[in-house]
Amino acid sequence: MPDHLASSSSVTAQWIRLFNAQRLGSDKQAPVQDSARTSFHKDYDRLVFSHSFRQLNQKTQVHPLTNQLGIHTRLTHSLEVSCIGRSLGMMAAEKLDNKLTNGLPIGVSPADVGVIVQAACIAHDIGNPPFGHAGEYAIRDWFMHPERQPILQQLSAEERLDLLAYEGNAQGFRLLVRNEHHPDKGGMRLTCATLGAFMKYPWLATHSNDARSDIQTQKFGCFASEAEQLEQLAACLHLPRSPIHDGFARHPLAYLLEAADDICYALIDLEDGIHLNMLSYPEVAAIFYELIGERPDTIAIPTQVSIRQSLASLRARAMMRLVNTITDAFVDNSEALLNGTLEGSLFAHCDSSVQNGIMQAKQLARIKIFNHPNKVRMELMANQCLHRLLDAFMPLAWTAMSSASKPFEQQRLLSLLQPHLDEQRRHLSDNIYHNILSILDFITGMNDHEAYRLAQELQGHWGTMV
Template sequence: MNWLQLLSHKRPGETKSVSHDQTRSRFEQDFDRIIFSHPFRKLQDKTQVFPLPEDDFVHTRLTHSLEVSVVGRSLAKNAGAHLLNKYPDLKDSGYTVNDLGGIVGAACLAHDLGNPPFGHSGEDSISSFFLTNEKGLFFKDKVTDSEWKDLTTFEGNAQGLRILNGKGNGGLKLTYATLGAFTKYPLSSSCDKDKERKSQKKFGYYQCNADLFDEMASEMGLVQLGESKWSRHPLAFLVEAADDICYHIIDLEDGCRLGLVSFTTVKELLAEIIGENYSEEKVQKIASQHERLGTLRAMAIGQLIQECSDAFIRHEEQMLDGTFDTDLTSLIPSSGALKKIIQLSIDKIYRSKLVLEKEAGGYEVIDNLIEAFATAVYAKYFEKPLPKHKSVLRLLPEEYEVQLQNVDSVYEALQIVIDFISGLTDSHAVRLYKTIKGYRLPV
């Protein structure tokens, strides 16, 4: 792979070459398009870890995505300064560190767009409906084997790529470079996975986006590793690192603010990352615990940005030939401290009563919603709907009804249902569930 191809500012479907505008680059346009998009705005009411938080400091998917974008931009600028010195043709073509920052910043901003309500329990619920619910299993012989694989292994990353390229979202049409950096798992759901490669832990696109991904991979010159799978775009490693840094450190911060983890424990863990720049005397001079926590978090993130930037630079040539395939945070001096944070978060935060209650409720809500809408859509467009099916479909927003009128396969219809369900906010999902179950009838 080479960087001039990898930094392609063309958009899918474009045939004419477009000059690189340094005043407002296409990568900055990508960032702006995501910010103003409807799917991005809905992240403000989607669970990050803690459900429907009342504490102002607890993060939602929106604040998490904004923070990941800031960290990713810093990582990319650090790496970009090195790349521009190493590859003069990038400078000659008009690229700057701001372009690298723009690509990674936009990809980070979009990295959670495909996540459904209620976090990972929402993902599991969609897959479980088709795997274990009798009404979901009904669809198995109505789709192909590869389509069934998509339905039974719902993946937020693949859903995100579908959203970014869907006609129903204002036609975002992001550049190839941003889409490449966004794609952490450049393979389809039906591929055999190599467990040694981090980029094959999950999958990154559905069958409906297979042609698009072929086009992306060809345009950017990604290394093909087999049928329907490629090496990562190198900048995807920075997007992954930014996400890892934020959720490790920020989830720990949120856990402390909610009283699940003691401040002393958090301070010791973050001090281990900060290293020689840590000063207990300066920490004690800060007025409140909230401020002390914020200062330590900022210093730890700054240290991790530097360490991950250095790791990227060390392995950049291996990324270009497709042989490097692991997460940057496992290769840095602070990797041991991060492992301690991960284990503590699992024990004290992710298994806390707040989170477990959210997961249990999420399964119930999502399972019932997808059952109601998938059954009603199939009845209307492929059989004969009953009155109850018609009532459920009246709750479907107009844009989805318009899309369904043009479907010619059960798979396509079910994907539109999944678009709707996964696109709901937590609050909307709960209200809709109560409506369908009859809990919100007027008295």
């Protein structure tokens, strides 16, 4: 066989494995697709109808517990990311089909690739705790407190890192492969292709963090408790090992998920900043024009249409260019994506105006939204709220194995936790690490309002109940 044909055949085989419809956690073979509703469409449906997805409706996107209508929550953000992800997946697949010698693998259409990315995007924030990133910081800070050191010393280095560098991404993978139960266990039993696209960080905390450091900040996508499922997923998809650490390289479609998230972050979150009077129209419009590829000399407040309508028009034009540019970068770098050697995000391989626009958007959000006094005050409240819940419930993780009679408060706290444990078919045992994760499942599964209300009640503030 000529070298170019052998190479083409090898590339096609790689894509076949990456589009694997085998369901993680199931021994059944992936079904032969005989209808328009593929296994990947079923993934999307399972996610949309899940309890954890519904909880995103009152979880923070950027602004905790805002009372202003029209401001994004994690649910509306996830829906919008999934729309962009679907477009990226379909367009990238169409361009890839034209580039590959033999086209896409037989039985895989651009629509299939689109719905894989769409399903992964709808799940990308499903493991986020209440109050968004402020919730992650609160959990990490709680475990870093010196009072927790005697307990942490009873855990392995890997287990300690899971808590000190706590990640909503890893909580999401845990939820998908363990917590949202299929009747026969095994989590939601999503296809390996969808889970691969979902995994922005297919490695453990020990792969990206220094176990000797007191402060862990590097992202990771899997707790030690789900390491076996990560290994199974990587084997199913034939993911190569990362050239940077001992974890795995990303699934190529995970780069499209990341791009979809960044596009919504760069465009939609800035619009929220205007509606909350944190940003001005000219500031945001200038970035939109940069992403469109135009640079008007002056940007005035629109007079013929409303600011909201004007931004929507600019956003649509910016999104069209970004989707086209990102998918070009995906196809141009497909070899590096398959080999797991691509450096940076897809944006790093785009036109300079796109790179500058995304950078400016992130910088503007960092300066004027994330450090705005209103947001800072709400994040301090969120931190206190989660610390109160952790103070109350977490001691159950290490007192559960004691045969001694528990104080009244712990008995009642356990009664609040028990329905969650029963639903997960678990019980508190003599394994402190698994007990801690079970309690974190309970707390991080709450939406912002549930967490705030329970924290207030535990402090005796009954008047705040709604």
